[in-house]
Amino acid sequence: MAVTKHGEGTSRGKATARTEATARTEATAVIDRAGLDALIKTLTADGRTVIGPTVRDGAVTLAELDSADALPWGWGTELDAGHYRLVRRTDGAGFAHSSGPQSWKTFLHPQREKLWSAERGPDGALTVRDERGEQPSYAFLGVRPCDLRAIAIQDRVLAGGRFADDGYQERRRGALLIAAECTEPGATCFCVSMQGGPAADAGFDLALTEVISDLGHRFFVRVGSEEGARLLAAVPHEVADMDTEARARGGVSLARDRMGRAMPPVDLRTLLGASPESERWDDLASRCLTCGNCTMVCPTCFCTTTEEVTDLTGDHAERWQRWDSCFDLDFSYVHGGAVRTSARSRHRQWLTHKLSTWHDQFGSSGCVGCGRCVTWCPVGIDLTQEVAALAAEREGADDE
Amino acid sequence: MNTPQRALPKLAVVKLASCDGCQLTLLNCEDELLALAGQVEIAHFLEASSVVRPGPYDLTLVEGSVTTADDALRIRRIRAESRHLVTIGACATAGGIQALRNFADVDEFRRTVYARPDYIDTLATSTPVSAHVDVDFELRGCPIDRGQLLEVITAYLAGRKPDIPDHSVCFDCKRRRTVCVTVAHGTPCLGPVTHAGCGAICPAYGRGCYGCFGPGRSANLPALIPLLRRDGMDEAAVERFLRTFNAAAFDEAAFDEEPRS
Numbered sequence: 001m002a003v004t005k006h007g008e009g010t011s012r013g014k015a016t017a018r019t020e021a022t023a024r025t026e027a028t029a030v031i032d033r034a035g036l037d038a039l040i041k042t043l044t045a046d047g048r049t050v051i052g053p054t055v056r057d058g059a060v061t062l063a064e065l066d067s068a069d070a071l072p073w074g075w076g077t078e079l080d081a082g083h084y085r086l087v088r089r090t091d092g093a094g095f096a097h098s099s100g101p102q103s104w105k106t107f108l109h110p111q112r113e114k115l116w117s118a119e120r121g122p123d124g125a126l127t128v129r130d131e132r133g134e135q136p137s138y139a140f141l142g143v144r145p146c147d148l149r150a151i152a153i154q155d156r157v158l159a160g161g162r163f164a165d166d167g168y169q170e171r172r173r174g175a176l177l178i179a180a181e182c183t184e185p186g187a188t189c190f191c192v193s194m195q196g197g198p199a200a201d202a203g204f205d206l207a208l209t210e211v212i213s214d215l216g217h218r219f220f221v222r223v224g225s226e227e228g229a230r231l232l233a234a235v236p237h238e239v240a241d242m243d244t245e246a247r248a249r250g251g252v253s254l255a256r257d258r259m260g261r262a263m264p265p266v267d268l269r270t271l272l273g274a275s276p277e278s279e280r281w282d283d284l285a286s287r288c289l290t291c292g293n294c295t296m297v298c299p300t301c302f303c304t305t306t307e308e309v310t311d312l313t314g315d316h317a318e319r320w321q322r323w324d325s326c327f328d329l330d331f332s333y334v335h336g337g338a339v340r341t342s343a344r345s346r347h348r349q350w351l352t353h354k355l356s357t358w359h360d361q362f363g364s365s366g367c368v369g370c371g372r373c374v375t376w377c378p379v380g381i382d383l384t385q386e387v388a389a390l391a392a393e394r395e396g397a398d399d400e
Numbered sequence: 401m402n403t404p405q406r407a408l409p410k411l412a413v414v415k416l417a418s419c420d421g422c423q424l425t426l427l428n429c430e431d432e433l434l435a436l437a438g439q440v441e442i443a444h445f446l447e448a449s450s451v452v453r454p455g456p457y458d459l460t461l462v463e464g465s466v467t468t469a470d471d472a473l474r475i476r477r478i479r480a481e482s483r484h485l486v487t488i489g490a491c492a493t494a495g496g497i498q499a500l501r502n503f504a505d506v507d508e509f510r511r512t513v514y515a516r517p518d519y520i521d522t523l524a525t526s527t528p529v530s531a532h533v534d535v536d537f538e539l540r541g542c543p544i545d546r547g548q549l550l551e552v553i554t555a556y557l558a559g560r561k562p563d564i565p566d567h568s569v570c571f572d573c574k575r576r577r578t579v580c581v582t583v584a585h586g587t588p589c590l591g592p593v594t595h596a597g598c599g600a601i602c603p604a605y606g607r608g609c610y611g612c613f614g615p616g617r618s619a620n621l622p623a624l625i626p627l628l629r630r631d632g633m634d635e636a637a638v639e640r641f642l643r644t645f646n647a648a649a650f651d652e653a654a655f656d657e658e659p660r661s
Contacts, residue, residue, distance in 0.1 A: 057606065102577060291591070293592070296570070310554055312435040314554075322575075325571065378580065379623055
């Protein structure tokens, strides 16, 4: 899988892609819970805004952290299509939960951002001001491997082409990524069948793997960039022992086989491209609320619309960029009306883009198999099942 | 304040059957009222001033539903003297809470509730303004949102389309990072079928949306009702949930094949 190297080396914190040489002699270490807390304190002292998982309103959400105490210690998650519950864990793990209702795009690609404003003076002259101020310097703690891949996809979409999103680009350049490898996949996870997996393979500054045994609660650390190495050096750590490393790698390896779901092993790009007239879309449309939740929770969905705000006098105007969704009727509004009025056409657009035409547009799939759209769909529409049905229908048609 | 070069557009705010809460939203725009007074001539707004200037009016905001024969005539007169007519709130756009009478026997209510039923002159139904006259824009809510009201007025003054999205409340929950109360707690919520605009207030406080903004433009109610039943509502509770603020609007949406424009 191609990894975006956008902005690499241009500013601090950008995870540098590992070369063959560094992969072989990868720097590793072990830190304990106190070390993790020191990590957060060091990042904060460096002027970074540390974002990580924490429990709020019955879910593991992402929020600003000021200490490791805020992490979801002892919480796990029970997931299913349209279902999410926190469950207590006896082992006290802090990273044994599956992906929650937010992804990192909440911070890298915020739901609303002011772009510019304009003032009309008494003489009628316009003064336009760029409103994208200085962007926060983030440190993300606990980025799942699926979400690392999602960030790489958004890099290609929002900063990889000729017309980069300046705000995204700046936030992304300044962001430091601390991955948490996955040892507890949820029932809606299917990253392995999307050519991913529970191991962090690239794009991180540090990768943590939580290990809990009678030898203690600790984290196996892999260094992914120079910035990551500097950070590790600033906090108490020990040389990685064989037991911790073996348990860490073993836990991640076992997770590969414990994915709750799997995308059918078909050529998704071809299948979706060949299925615009499938009957399954009607069935899907009868169940779909067109509420847009799937696109809002998707870590790669990136669509925005612009919002022009004027005041009552008309002398002050602002342009804002805000999240939009292909499930919104107005999304396809052109003069005279919306192009995709039916739920059928809107859901088909989303799924076909995500799994098929994304390849044409951005050179990869738009799905990383995080399972959020399955979990957070109120009626539990499961894209792996929809794809299976499309594939079965296609197969039936081919047999005839 | 500058002397206007041209006559200011004349604003009228009128009410039919309603609680006054929606027009109060305009008075609650305290920071913007002076600016508004500089852009329009407030010609008819009884909640704000007893001075009434004659029509025609450029922009008329209508609150309330049609519940009497007199209202039905009055809304025609109001329409005739308004260039741009905007209805505000669930009463004006869907009949309001008082449209619960549409599902019952009004004569029976009259006999049971009032000592002198013959004093009561009312129609058997409460209907939205759009059932009587053409409406240029409907602003939803019970009550309406202050920011949206200002947007409608500002857009009118600028000659542009108001930016009032008609997607679901879920959009706003996700934007304000509210954890989905249905998925994470099993709380019955009308958010997925309800018109956005309130800013998703109720789910932010842990309760389900009760649909006071009425159905969104592409609401798929048949898909949501099994969820409400799963989460503990019986058939009667579902019916009450859907009808409370917007009367039959959700019922109608349930049977719409294509989105309403």
